[in-house]
Amino acid sequence: MKYKYSIPVFILVSGVLALSSCKKDFLDVTATDRIPTNTLETDTAVFEAFVTNSYIGTRLQDKEADGTNPGFGRGFEYSMWSSLTDESIYNNDDNTWLVQRGQLAPENLGALGVLWGRSYRGIRECNYALKVLTTIQMSVARKTRLEGELKFIRAFRYQDLIRNYGKVVLVGDQVLGLTDNLQDPALFKRATIKEGIDYVAAQLDDAAAKLPLNNDNNWLLGRATKGAALALKSRLLLYAASPLYEAAGTWQAAVTAAQQVISLNKYGIYQGGYGNMFLINESNEAIFERVYTKNANHTHLEIANGPNGYGVGQEIRQHRTW
Numbered sequence: 227m228k229y230k231y232s233i234p235v236f237i238l239v240s241g242v243l244a245l246s247s248c249k250k251d252f253l254d255v256t257a258t259d260r261i262p263t264n265t266l267e268t269d270t271a272v273f274e275a276f277v278t279n280s281y282i283g284t285r286l287q288d289k290e291a292d293g294t295n296p297g298f299g300r301g302f303e304y305s306m307w308s309s310l311t312d313e314s315i316y317n318n319d320d321n322t323w324l325v326q327r328g329q330l331a332p333e334n335l336g337a338l339g340v341l342w343g344r345s346y347r348g349i350r351e352c353n354y355a356l357k358v359l360t361t362i363q364m365s366v367a368r369k370t371r372l373e374g375e376l377k378f379i380r381a382f383r384y385q386d387l388i389r390n391y392g393k394v395v396l397v398g399d400q401v402l403g404l405t406d407n408l409q410d411p412a413l414f415k416r417a418t419i420k421e422g423i424d425y426v427a428a429q430l431d432d433a434a435a436k437l438p439l440n441n442d443n444n445w446l447l448g449r450a451t452k453g454a455a456l457a458l459k460s461r462l463l464l465y466a467a468s469p470l471y472e473a474a475g476t477w478q479a480a481v482t483a484a485q486q487v488i489s490l491n492k493y494g495i496y497q498g499g500y501g502n503m504f505l506i507n508e509s510n511e512a513i514f515e516r517v518y519t520k521n522a523n524h525t526h527l528e529i530a531n532g533p534n535g536y537g538v539g540q541e542i543r544q545h546r547t548w
Contacts, residue, residue, distance in 0.1 A: 284296070288320060291303065305531070314531050320337060348383045352379055353397070388422050393422065434459075454514035463480040
């Protein structure tokens, strides 16, 4: 009896193997850990989620924003910028000691280079989203608001770059890919500080004109508003007036920019007590905020850094054990 079924079974197995071997796209599978590009560029809900995710950056080295992803600047970081100098001391390494040891090099910036890479990655994401925004099916009003939001986020990234590095590369609306000429000298040409500040200030003016005045159920707390754009411009122009930024602006321009924020008649000093301000969801003192992130460590500043002096390392270690 067992010989009676051997040939059909063999034919069945052979047939299955033959069909499998004829499938030319056997390794061409749909990824389940990412959203397909065509979905991102056509689904309005997915696209808007991509836009709001642009507020968050990518971790490029260990201990960056431990417990959460980085946002703008160096929030939630372990090492302070001052701890790369003799102003304060950091009780770990994490690519900071090479600076104090004099080992800094163009190809090895340690912790100093992370913000540069993350900022330009964020700028590219904004440029890509702005390009998609021109073709995706969405109401004109919503498109206008998202355009303002993306230009605010992009301007914030540039503000981080200018504040920390001075002269930066202005890439405009380019969306560069691996097939582009990444050796083009134009990609490495840094604009003057004044050119950089003027560009970002103009972008923030454009963003302010497109963003809503208030957050609401249709524009949740944490997303940029008109006041956030104008306040960031005010901060940037305050830097610009300083001789440290080659006097790229004037004190009067900084005053005028600050007055634009004040004239909104929306912000002020919270009168309910400083401690109580941290126990409520909103106050008129907050212009732009990142909402408390659950499970994130919010005390790195105090845990890992201290004033530079004899015995401070031991004091920091004791503090960490409490």
